[in-house]
Amino acid sequence: MKHIFSRREALAGLAAAGAGLALNPVFSFASNDLKMILERKIPSTGERLPVVGLGSWQQFDVGTAAAERAPLKEVLKKMQEMGGKVIDASPMYGRAEQVIGDLTAELKLNDRFFFATKVWTTGKQEGIDQMNASLRKLKRQTIDLMQVHNLQDWETHLKTLKDWKAAGKIRYTGITHYTDAAHSKLEQIVKSENVDFVQFNYSIRSRNAEKSLLKAAKDKGVAVIINEPFEQGALFRAVKGKELPAWAGDYDIRSWAQFFLKYIISHDAVTCVIPGTSDVKHLVDNLGAGEGRLPDEAGRKKMRDWMAGI
Template sequence: MTLSRREILKMYGLGSLGLAASPTLVSFSKTQKMSTRSIPSSGEQLPIIGVGTWQTFDVGDSAKDLVILRQVLDEMKKFGGKVIDSSPMYGSSEAVVGNLTHDPEFESSFFYATKVWTSGRAAGIDQMNASFKKMQRTTMDLMQIHNLVDWQTHVKTLKKWKEEGKIRYWGLTHYLDSAHETLEKIILQEKPDFVQFNYSIRSRNAEKSLFETCQRNKTATIINQPYESGRLFGLVKGKNLPDWCKAYEINSWAQYFLKFIVSHEAVNCVIPGTSKPHHAIDNMGAGLGSLPDAKGREKMYTHLKSL
């Protein structure tokens, strides 16, 4: 039987709660904690489910939307999720993240990641400093070169900033299979702390060699496009989860797709985007409980392919 996200909340006794009375982790699970993976370059533990801010956090000064997004971050925090990924490309998202987390007791709960998305050394420095200001950070956890734009220039700045302590980690990002080969070459040459790229249950190009390259060179991975821009949900609309999903504590199709991703040992974190607290609860639930083994992963892939 497939459960909707609202039915999941009901299953945990949360279905009657309105938006203003946001569910808590204590209500959802009193014993389970989100799984973590080690960042290879430091050994720091990073929770396997985070949140992306593309489109979903681009709400400007809308008071109504800001209240809802604060609840999204509240739920992530309660589950132990940490990574918030943004970019100057994402409209007002960086400033929204800064506004929502500007609280001494709240801001230290997260791992802040953003990007540089321009050409030229001076322009890159100006844009990154603007991101620090918008996100209200004195130190950025992770600064990434967005879609490899002028990466040869920016990598020099990022390495220097890491040495100076202005950023803790640096990395690269892309969202297309066609960029994977280039990402591998840069990993071999520059040894970034992180690389962010696309991977999903149907889009598995990274399994050919990119994951192995990351592991061999101690590069952590962040996964984008986990739902293929929502297309995966179209494939399973009206379809029931197979009974064997219970063995992996999968209660929704969102968890099905996310658990497939994080069950790959080379994945450090996946960043599904959402602007809805009940979706955040569902997404974070994928970081709890058991994960499929290699045989289970292929079973999941085969089943989806048959629908």
């Protein structure tokens, strides 16, 4: 499957982008191939991030054996080559932080990624100890984004995060959850607290965030990271054996993964989506969703309607 545009294809894509370009994407060009990777700004600073990142839950929780780590090392190498940047982790994800730290150090790419991790414990000192451990495991002096995982003891940890940000130990603060039931609380915090990021679940079939949370984040200038974009694989099972609709090509969609991811990133409140994978081919496919045209609102409706009809 081809995901690298030739110069002619890239220029044609730019000329035909139409409504997709109305979202004001920023394109970065990497390597000798003309790569169009959509980036969005972090509202609080204007720093740009590629719209497709990498989750590490389960996939990066491996041991020290070379055979276990080799595929992950290739994923990280290819991600950097293609212009990807955001890697999301957590102490909850077993050995993921350590594996990411080890492999990015081996590749000498430790400072080329945007590392997002989390605090997942109760109590101020426990949180400090855990975050210091994350710094050591990730082999960083500074964490790009520290998030309160699943809102656990969020009031305590958010105070610490703000102190750490002021001290330069982290660059951004955030809060996370992965269920619809938590959206109202996330929205409340987004509106009342000064956070840089909010992370939550959102997909083409799980659209509770469209009711008000996405709008609240955009209105408050809070960057949005999306988890569970494939509903833990349920979306792929739903379309198993089915061909992409012919009109998917209007949005440069070449796979079901890109169909699902482009629906998410075509919402202009979304900063980055973090599908997890330990497979280079899947990584290339996922990052391909950040290239080419995006659906406008009419296209998004067509996508929703198609999914509802299967």
